[in-house]
Amino acid sequence: MAPTVEQVSEVFNTILVLDFGSQYSHLIIRRLREFNVYAEMLPCTQKISELPFKPVGVILSGGPFSVYEDGAPHVDHDVFKLNVPILGICYGMQELAWINGKGVGRGEKREYGPATLTVVDATCPLFEGVDHSQVWMSHHDKLQSLPTGFKTVATSGNSPFAGIAHEEKPIYGIQFHPEVTHSVQGKTLLKNFAVKICKASQNWTMANFIETEIKRIRTLVGPSAEVIGAVSGGVDSTVGAKIMKEAIGDRFHAIYVDNGLMRKNETVQVKKTLDEGLGINLTVVDASNQFLDKLKGVTDPEKKRKIIGNTFIHVFEKVASEIKPKDGSQIEYLLQGTLYPDVIESISFKGPSQTIKTHHNVGGLLEDMKLKLIEPLRELFKDEVRDLGKLMGIPEDLVWRHPFPGPGLGIRVLGEVTPEQVKIAREADYIFIEEIRKAGLYRNISQAFAALLPVKSVGVMGDQRTYEQVIALRAIETTDFMTADWYVFDAKFLKNVASRIVNEVDGVARVTYDITSKPPATVEWE
16 A cells, blocks of 8 residues: 555655645645655645644645635635644635635736736745745736735735735735746745744655655565565666565565567566566566457547556456465565656546546556555655665666656557557657667656557658558656656757658658647647
């Protein structure tokens, strides 16, 4: 199972972020962790009486709703009984105002983009070290008057109440978004709240996490239970496997399933890296025919993810039943490399948040699965996992390897997945990555791949008309995989890649390059 918020909070003071559905909510957590403060996100509908821990502070995020509308989400008023500092951001500030006398309405114009903040009360601890600076606004509603018991501490051209503070309690509200990089001194403000006002410990480091997580795993698994590991050769599952080996030694069994949807030469590389390189006991299972048979005729991406996730579990359970530990103990746990962005995108909060897509690591599992999940990385972002891997001595090239989705090429072949389609996507992807490495760009790019589109296009090859398929290339830059920008290649580079793919991969007539950021798009096409 994953470490619970309660377990993590025993060691790391926690700032609780209550999410009202803002596209920026996850960035609040990222910023806090950048200065070693642990933060956890829960839905705004969370019942405070059911919290498994007491936070040292609470942040109310932004959101797409209007607080005065019927059906708008509202925080449990018991949050104020925690007697801890509270910070409301954008919608969160309007929620504070609504609870304390209302005074929220639609502004004359929507304010989206940069604005100049003026601090009018330099004694406010939230704004210590924050002067007249650029901040990022994203709102239409705004405060029409001060809520009861509050005072103005900052203004902007369009928002006379850009920052407010309770006159007696450590409760604050700001109309702008300090979590985005466009707010120049946003980090300073968040650090003021977390460290100086909430007095949160700055002990969230990967060195501390390793020690805490190994201890937790040993307690959870006990002295005799065995763990089977879902490994792919990527940094997430490799770091997870390394932690398990450190925690329980030979009682950890790593299993790699070749589902027929892997990258070119993937299986050989995984065996060399995990078995020979890291000394992890590895079993390779070839289940490619089983996966491809189940995917026949399936085109819906969610169905493909579910089928692949469920088949993974069936294969693991079969392999687990064949492993006979020497001391007669049982395989009880399944390791997965689930990360925090997977959790955020896969769990649908009641009310403001929506499920974007199911990650096979989170939502594609069997309801009657016999094995219990253990997810040591569930609380971490990708950059934190990489830091963890380096601390644990995992080779640099593996630590920085681009991520590969659990469903593999099954979601990079849009439409029906067949052996022929997989081969086209695999070969095109190999050429793309090979050229990226040749150009010395691999470390500059967070993820790159080729997707095979379910359309055909007219072309000309050898003076003959062709009518074949289209490859879409995608490359992004990101730190946390929650937001991402497309990578700007030199035109000559793209021309060379396109030429190689069309000439070397049978069945491709056209190559395109995806220049959509996340959001609005996701990283993968499906």
